[in-house]
Amino acid sequence: MAKVGRSYICARSVYRACVTMRAMTGMRDDSAQQKRKHRAWWPKGPDSRWRRRTTWTIGIVLLTWLLTWLGIPPLVKYGLQQVASDRLGRSVTVGEVDFRPWSLALTLRDLAVAGPDGAPPQLQVQRLHANAAWQSVFRLGPVLDALQIDDPSLSVTHQGEGRYDFDDILQRLSGGTDEPSSGPLRFAIYNVELRGGRIVFRDEPRSGTHEVNNLTLSVPFIANLDSQREVKVRPHLAFRLDGSTFDSQTETTPFTDDHQTDARLKLDDLDLTRYTAYLPADLPVALSSGRLDLDLRLSFTQQPKVRLKISGDVAARQVVLKNRQSAELIAVDGLRVRLTDLAPLEQSIHADSVSLENPRLHLGRDAQGRLNLAQLTTSSPAQASRSDMGGTDWQVRVDQLAISAGQVNWSDQGVPGG
Helix, strand or coil, X not given: CHHHHHHHHHHXXXXXXXXXXXXXXXHHHHHHHHHHHHHHHCCCCHHHHHHHHHHHHHHXXXXXXXXXXXXXXXXXXXXXXXXXXXXXXXXXXXCEEEEECCCCEEEEEEEEECCHXXXXXXXXXXXXXXXXXXXXXXXXXXXXXXXXXXXEEEEEEEEECCEECCHHHXXXXXXXXXXXXXXXXXCXXXXXXXXXXXXXXXXXXXXXXXXXXXXXXXXXXXXXXXXXXXXXXXXXXEEEECXXXXXCEEEECCCCCCCXXXXXXXXXXXXXXXXXXXXXXXXXXXXXXXXXXXXXXXXXXXXXXXEEEEEEEXXXXXXXXXXXXXXXXEEEEEEEEEEEEEECCCCEEEEEEXXXXXXXXXXXXXXXXXXXXXXXXXXCHHXXXXXXXXXXXXXXXXXXXXXXXXXXXXXXXXXXXX
């Protein structure tokens, strides 16, 4: 009996060991199967490294898009409302900000700049859309493929003596900074479109109101940074002023190498004295009379480089400038300038000819020995603040200057008998 019992126990132990071994073998098989599946999904070798890098790259890009899509709008909204409000001295509000990181498109809605002392908003923009290009990163300057401004509304009030309700903004902007200027900002903005614009001009001294509505402006590009981008709009300016309609003319030559687009601006017999009341009150001279004729051509070219060029004729007649004591300083019966190349963004002027007909210059010296023209260059505090804004000097070139029947008058109060 003892032998039988020992045999039973031994057989039972062997059985348990076999069951345990089988279970362990099955676990190894399952683990091996999982490893084989894993190797099949992500094999070792160069292909495996390439797949891992690709997967990580896609994941990082998607995560970056997600973070910028969620994070940029509140940052832009906060920055505009806080920084712009501090800079302008007016409350700036933004209703909604949308950013698309995959196309670098930024859209602002319901942008508003408050008016002075609780007045209605000075500026309102229903929608502002800017589509940036990746070239902005490499060019170290903003490059925009499109800039769209929808339904802007501007309110301006003339308070008399050349003062306006936005003078406080200009004063803050012209305050200057202690940082040295590094030169003008380099930028390239393409396909600029302003649609549905409205300007309300209130003239308090004359108790009148002028209104510009249905304002449409399209500009192929505004750039001082050479960057070749696709141009989708033609130059166009149209508006209604107090019920009168104005619409510009454009000419496009899309099949030429320079892809030139021209816009023409023409004005005949414009009385300049109608607008002297709106000039700053601190100007040292006043326009007593003058009429203006314009026949200009604005050319937008892309080859060999991006450029805005203005050419044509500017003519003024019966121009008289007086000082603050209403004494005549400069008068000319006729002034004609034939522009060959005016590049405002490059700050250069090239005139083929400048002609003066019967110019009259009145020079004088007071009892203290001060020249009357020298006193004109003494800037007022407002003018000094504007000059502190900096900027580079303009380059002016005149090929031909013609003066006919000119005269210079001299009076000297420092000498007995003048």
